[in-house]
Amino acid sequence: MAPVIRAISKCPSLHAHVLMTGQHREIAAQALESFGILQLNWLKIAKGCHDLADQAGELLKGIRKHISEHHPEYVLTHGDTTTGFVGALAAFYGSVAVGHVEAGLRSGDLYDPFPEEANRRLADQLCHRMFAPTSIARDNLLREGISSDKILTTGNTVVDAVRHLAREIKPARELAELQGVLGPEKRIALVTTHRRENWGQPMRNICNAIKRSLNAHTDLQVVLPVHPNPAVKDVVVSVLEKVPRVHLVEPLSYETLIALERDADLILTDSGGIQEEAPEFGTPLLILRKTTERPEALTSGFAKLVGTNQKAIVDEVARILRSDQTKVDRKNPFGDGHASQRIAQAVETHINSTHDIKIRNVG
Template sequence: MKILVVIGTRPEAIKMAPVIRALQSVPDQVDISVCSTGQHRQMLDQVLSLFHIRPDVDLNLMRENQTPSQVAAGVLSALDPLLAEMQPDWMLVQGDTTTVMAATIAAFNRKVRVAHVEAGLRTYDRENPFPEEMNRVVADHVSDLHFAPTLQARAQLLAEGIPARSIFVTGNTVIDALLWAVEQPLTETARQELLDNHLIRHVQEDSRHLILVTAHRRENHGEPIRQICHALRNLAQARPGFNIVYPVHRNPNIWEPVHELLDKVPGITLTPPLDYLTLIHLMKRCVLILTDSGGIQEEAPSLGVPVLVLRKTTERPEAVAAGAVRLVGVETDAILQEVDRLLDDPLAYQAMAQAINPYGDGLASERIVDVLLSGRCNEFVAGDRQPARIDPGGMI
């Protein structure tokens, strides 16, 4: 079986790395090629290096300040001749980036079957997140095989007429990656990164006075990121015993307002984006995480760290329902109110910290490879889009 894996960003690489490694472990059954579009060049390369994955093809599409349409155009035009030359049996993609959306269309046009990892996530709001919500809808409806992380994701696919026999509930591969990463010692690169950013004591000491912040999404550009920064500034002033660490995305729409409002504020450390392993070691020692990241919503519950989500909505409601995550939005007062509630109420804090992670057991990648190799994926005939009955309680 010939499989082409296409990845473009750091989150894709993190979540696809366990699948790639599992496929590479059976070379007698799978001829696997990895294609990087380079949508997020530097951060993508860090993750691939950590997992000892070297792309077979690098499309090198990264450019300064690209629009989603420019990224999509680049992926479509670059993948088309590659698919024609390689003629894989399957193309694997993960998530909801512009790389994923464009890659599925390129494969469809070349009549290459597509398997979508992390299928079925929805907010039902085209603007939140933007453009990810429409990217994943397109990817799911073009794909032939859907690896849903949860039963709710499966139910959402069924409700849209995706055939039940094309959906497999696997858990989320991010847990596979996380459970591997937490067992790894700090690399010399990660240790130097901690030293350079004055963070090494947070890893060496389990003080539980560390608050980690990540915020970068496109819908938080402009006034929302300024509101978030005002909340962090007020929080640092009100709680001088805590240390707030914010790895700042390089996008000027985030970098510039964050540094304008938070640079040199006592109690706040601004760093460049951190290596995945460095970030995981910091997360393990946090008392709280404030984020708009999807992956962190999935990872943190396994580490026993409460998460406040800096968004209006989330495509990961399972963690909210489990009690591990709370949506707080982006308004300054709302953020501060929820932080105070958690830090001042031990019972509320423990309820979140002890919630069960609903995203799996670390075996998702094995289930995905089992489906691909068992032949069950070949039972689905591309183009069959008959409406299916919703059965959220069942599992394929």
């Protein structure tokens, strides 16, 4: 959302009021700082609340209170998180127009990924406007009976974010967070894994596949930013902590993560956002999930769905590393870098038209 916030701030008649719900506060603040966004409002919610129903209840109460105190004329919510869905619900309860950025993504399975697939479907039903990143996302919404005049195909704002940062970022090996981390080996695999559906044995399978791949490719090293959630951290550390050429690091700044995505020879991830970021650099991507709501990454040849089966992961890593040219030289299917301006313009048009109606009614 950082590029959207920046785009709104450039509209003379708009002001972006940023509300963060507080999960991983330091990581989020650092990421937004990369875009010069320092004015943040933090929601105070109970800590250590991991039950989804409890989380949703706390978020709904907090966001609804914030809306009633600050009286926004428009709310933008993003993606498929519980925060995104509950933000749309709170705005709906407050009779405030709400737009869904990254609307229309679908895996086709309500329980995979869980709860993200349900979150995005529910959010789309509550919104005044759906900002679909691709034509596939737009078609998904139309099939669900959403009127075409509620949908605007914009491209994905993550492409805007990546292009903004990539122009300024030095090579990964030169960045402070990775100095003394990366070894002299030529090849780098970036690995990220954190999703709820991969907790437990699936994540253990991923980690064991990494061990096997490193044994098979002695010129390969792995950088794995360890998610702070104990359900992730405990498994990753127990399997990979003492494995040579595995660099388990603290969560990285957004700039460093983008630099690694750009400079790596391959990426293994269960992240949704990285599926959209990696194609900007042509870095081959293995998706550690059973399903993806971003089929564009698959059909364009940037990514392959491998799940969490050890053999499938090891075989696909070997296939990529055997290739003479690992980078994929194709157009990013997720956008042209101007999604944020389209969203900001649509919001400004809506607010201005609402003001015109009010003035006419008063007259």
